[in-house]
Amino acid sequence: MTEDTKFHHGDAQAKKPIIRMVDIQKHFGSVIALAGVSFDLCSGECHCLLGDNGAGKSTFIKTMSGVHKPTAGEIFFEDRPMHFEDPRDAISAGIATVHQHLAMIPLMSVSRNFFMGNEPTRKVGGISFFDKKLADEITMEEMRKMGINLRGPDQAVGTLSGGERQTVAIARAVHFGAKILILDEPTSALGVRQTSNVLATIDKVRSQGVGVVFISHNVRHALAVGDRFTVLNRGKTLGTARRGEITPEELQDLMAGGQELAQLEGSLGGTV
Amino acid sequence: MTEDTKFHHGDAQAKKPIIRMVDIQKHFGSVIALAGVSFDLCSGECHCLLGDNGAGKSTFIKTMSGVHKPTAGEIFFEDRPMHFEDPRDAISAGIATVHQHLAMIPLMSVSRNFFMGNEPTRKVGGISFFDKKLADEITMEEMRKMGINLRGPDQAVGTLSGGERQTVAIARAVHFGAKILILDEPTSALGVRQTSNVLATIDKVRSQGVGVVFISHNVRHALAVGDRFTVLNRGKTLGTARRGEITPEELQDLMAGGQELAQLEGSLGGTV
Amino acid sequence: EGEKYILVSHAPDSDSWWNTIKNGIALAGEQMNVEVEYRNPPTGDLADMARIIDQAAASGPHGIITTLADPDILEGPIKAAVDSGIDVIIMNTGTPEKAREVGALMYVGQPEYDAGLAAGQRAKADGIGSFLCVNHYIVQPSSQERCQGFADGLGVELGEQMIDAGQDPAEIKNRVLAYLSANPDTDAVLTLGPTSADPTILALQENGMAGDIYFGTFDLGGEIVKGIKDGTIQWGIDQQPFLQAYLPVVVMTNYHRYGVLPGNNINSGPGFVTADGLTKIEEFAGEYR
Amino acid sequence: MSETVQSTAGGDERIKEISPLRRALIRPELGGMVGTVAVFTFFLLFAFDSGMFNSQGIMNWSIVSAQFMIIAVGACLLMIAGEFDLSVGSMIGFAGMMIAIFSVTLSWPVWMAILVTFALCVTIGALNGYIVVRTGLPSFIVTLAFLFILRGFTIYLPQTIERKTIIGGIKDVAEGDWLASIFGGKVFQGLFVWLGDNGLIETFSRGSREGQPVVDGIPMLLIWAIGLIIFGHVLLTKTKFGNWIFAAGGDAEAARNSGVPVNRVKVLMFMFTAFCATVFATCQVMEFGSAGADRGLLKEFEAIIAVVIGGALLTGGYGSVLGAALGALIFGVVQQGLFFAGVESSLFRVFLGVILLGAVILNTYIRRIITGER
């Protein structure tokens, strides 16, 4: 791929990044999913990760959230090298992730899902119990803040709509005071109203100082909230651009891996 | 909801519709998923079905493709009343569907998936056998036409990328000479390149005289290929508009069920 | 020297009574200096047992010692073994007549029905008119013959007096308790071996009928011997499994070495073991007794 | 295909009404509760005067039910965590045999035999779990393999060491052992003597124990059952870990991504199941004084059946310990009740099958209402 002039490779940042990932590689058996990707994220910014299907976006953020261990490469979290053994480590370091395939359990109630892996406890006679009352209250409260009225905290997640579930997942991540919020295609299954809700939430969260990693196939969604844009292609980065330095058309071209798009562009007004 | 002037209710069509669905209702236990939806489709047109999450789009097309039996309402196929007992009936009537959650079986080979439910047979001594050679040839040929090079017809679908799977599903539907092709959010998980491929395919199929029902949450995708747009909201139709009679902003407003969108519109250039 | 004999039983792996048999052939093998093997169908499926006899025959031993749990099934394989030149002795279940029919050299054991009948007659003489037969292995035909024989000996219908007790000791115990409390006028209890006898002893201790109700059992075991000693059990029918395993090996070895063979079948049981003269039995119960 | 309710402020015109009574009733245990009531009604009508409901009769089916409960609690938590264990029955046989070999053959003190056996069996449970989580194989296959392996050793070891497959004499060596009495003893004996003396419960009218109360104490088995049920129930519904159990069984991948240590949860539940099986075996060995190679046959199925009757979902993520306990109660009462009622005993299996089918269909119906699943 030719290097785009507007793209910078590992250029010095004004702010100090909270997480810096250097030359991450990940192999699955005979498949090389990531062939050396570098990436950083500052607090209060929304960094979009874009790219074709199978480019390695989900794999990359999974190494960031402790699901996969990278085959090679280093992760610096607040400038200290970090090794996440499992998602718990990443979560307790302050990295919250809303995975592409939702991390919600349909048969469990909303409040149990909300606190899954992070249950509030209350000591009774030296033994710590799950503080269900507190959990229920917080859940109802947080969901109300997000504009969702539950029938009750005991409602099973399986009875929520896709958009509502997405919202629960994001609300959960925000509630636990994440420093980094990773969203893997959060809008792909959502209606326009839900989508604009999610985008607004990203905006809100960012302004609270959280660093957001946002993955999308929709150029317009990315441009709406992104501060920087990193494009992956076939396991490698094509580079990083800043907001305003790149046009939607250029970005889209890069997302398609530089390959020709089918002839329909006219009616789409330039971007898909 | 107020009725938009550009919206027509069951207005007379120039062409004769191949399928006409009148006042379809569908209840699931205590949930009323469809509260009376009417819809028609002519050959050679692309009719978009739009609407919020949970509006009933998938449920509606499932009654069309024989997965669900409507609780009330009538279906006229080529002007004859039709009762689909199961998907087989709909398929043999010429209605091919690519469901939102893919109708592909990961562990099976591409060619077996391609012909699933529609296997070519060859008589040997009075007994009909699955004609694997023919199936393999056709599969390779059709996939090549769609621009996908398989390792071989025996490759398991599980090893294909999401975009490739989507393409197999569409190629299959087209191959079996469907009169109606239903696509339920075919682009939601796809990259820009794959998306434009799918849109181009819809265009091609339509020009071959097939009627296409296209469901999407993306206004721009809908506008790119749609001839007519029907918007569902909470189990009811808000009406139908023709291409050119409605602006993207108006359509998006309807898709959101007329409710306020979160404040981000500016940067999105009007449409999400 | 070094002749090879294979003993095939019909018992599932877990049936502990057969252990004495294993010890019996092992000892005989040692003493006679011959090679012995014990085989059984793991689940007690008689059809599997037929295959094992075939298999045993194919491995070309000098002799096969086997039970005749169901003549219908086992006749064929046994006859084939005999015809291919392998000597067969029938042990444990079966009858002398059947043994002759299949071409076996002899029969060593205790005809089950007769044993039951004898026990029934003895009980009748002791004034018993009704009983409970605790059958822990109901799918095995010989277990039924014992109960049936006992009923016939008493001269009563078997009917519902035989219960399918299962093999779990707690369940056996509680089923016995349940039966006795639903039918409090039962005169006697008959158990078919240690598996059902041990929990039954506990059941009777618990409901206070121990020593009060008439209690007979087939086959010996550690707890049974203790029960006989302390008067809970009136008698145990000893078929002396040790002999059933030991004697055939000895007989066959001598037959093969010197051509000598007893002229008659050997009835290793039934012998009634009562509280008199228990010391030796106590010492070796479950191992050689 | 999985969205339901469009929740906007206020009601939703697209939901038909559900009566509050119906909503109050629908809970995982409902099937078990209905079943329990039905079963007791049935036997009160048809076997009332068979002695099933006098103190002795009650003790009778209570003990059988308690046995089922002990293994059902383990199986229940494991099933909710998304796995199951077919080696429970073999584990029971194996544990009993180990205790017997250690204490009788090797003459270790009984408390030591018991503790070492617990350690050993829980380790085997952990191994089961480790293989399942590491290889990702279905637990059906892995534990089926252990069903055979453990049973094989249970027959082979005593056979080789002691030349017999029943090892007795444990009562004698266990005499006065502090740990043995926790598994094999009885409690509240004084109370029952008092009750008997005051004519509140029947006393023996004949035999060696004439005048003593027919029920002379509560066996430790019952105490263990109640203890394990309470422990399991609290663990599942009141603790953090309980949430993890549900999560691990509901969707292991999602739970893992949310920071739930799924593998640890599953392995621990395999260990707990093994623990319950060992408790069962120890109680049995201490009560009967012997260990046999045939102990515990088919118990794995009985545990699973009790749990499923009690409303748990075979595929994990849903169920309740109380339900499983009720399932075990139903199972025990039906089994003993048929004897009291004088039904031909070989028909017991037929009843069992029919009850299982009926219960599970009822439970499915209830669950669908609760979860809105379709």
Add this chain to the structure above:
Amino acid sequence: MSETVQSTAGGDERIKEISPLRRALIRPELGGMVGTVAVFTFFLLFAFDSGMFNSQGIMNWSIVSAQFMIIAVGACLLMIAGEFDLSVGSMIGFAGMMIAIFSVTLSWPVWMAILVTFALCVTIGALNGYIVVRTGLPSFIVTLAFLFILRGFTIYLPQTIERKTIIGGIKDVAEGDWLASIFGGKVFQGLFVWLGDNGLIETFSRGSREGQPVVDGIPMLLIWAIGLIIFGHVLLTKTKFGNWIFAAGGDAEAARNSGVPVNRVKVLMFMFTAFCATVFATCQVMEFGSAGADRGLLKEFEAIIAVVIGGALLTGGYGSVLGAALGALIFGVVQQGLFFAGVESSLFRVFLGVILLGAVILNTYIRRIITGER
């Protein structure tokens, strides 16, 4: 999380190389093939002169393997269709008992007894399947219920009718019956006499059959096994219906949406499994002349084990009939071979468990390579 290969014209730099040999080898049956070779090598080395490989010995393990094959074919197709059947063993007992009751107790002609039994058992299979597809319950539970129900009747019926649990005398009534000989007879007897006369196989040395060959024909059981394997293999790989079986087990919902009559496929496979069980039972009854309540115990597990050793996926959608047949062969050879090798028989289960675990881990590894699944 499920995309793999970015297929563009030409190669893909993101895929490491896989050698063509390795690619040619990886097929569902590979595990079974490797296992078969290993097992035969083992026994050729350690039990060669035990008679295992003389004509009688070969016939012995062939018959045992053929038995496993008959039920494994049914279980295999059913498992690929996404279900399994725990009632196979009870069905075997039940079918045999029904034939005995009809022909001996009720004195029907044997062919009629057999036909009615087939009809009855296949109907029960259909009922199993119907309940599974209608209620959506896991087949584990439904067929577990039938395991108990059928076994209960198998004990209860003869007990009530004939007052015993074994009914014999079928050989006498089956004498000369045309249908009976299709299940219980032998073929190619002439050939074996010729072989015996020419000293190519051993002959009996004494007794009434002196001079006759020790193996006097191929039992119909073997013919049935081979016939069913061919039928199953052709059905699965060469017909339309076979594609539906894979589809139904791979993803029932997706298959249904594509127009595959999933419910019909599943019910038919339950019926086929019942058919295979009945073939097994009929061959057994005709060969041995009696039916017993203990027939077929644990055969359901043995069938499932053979199928799983043969490389099928317990959760459906993947497997092969040839693999299952090899699994059955391995199972049969190991079982009989251990006897030939003189291994302590209680250790058989330990071996079985270990082989099962080993095979299934190997198969998983192979399958992952084939399907690119992770």
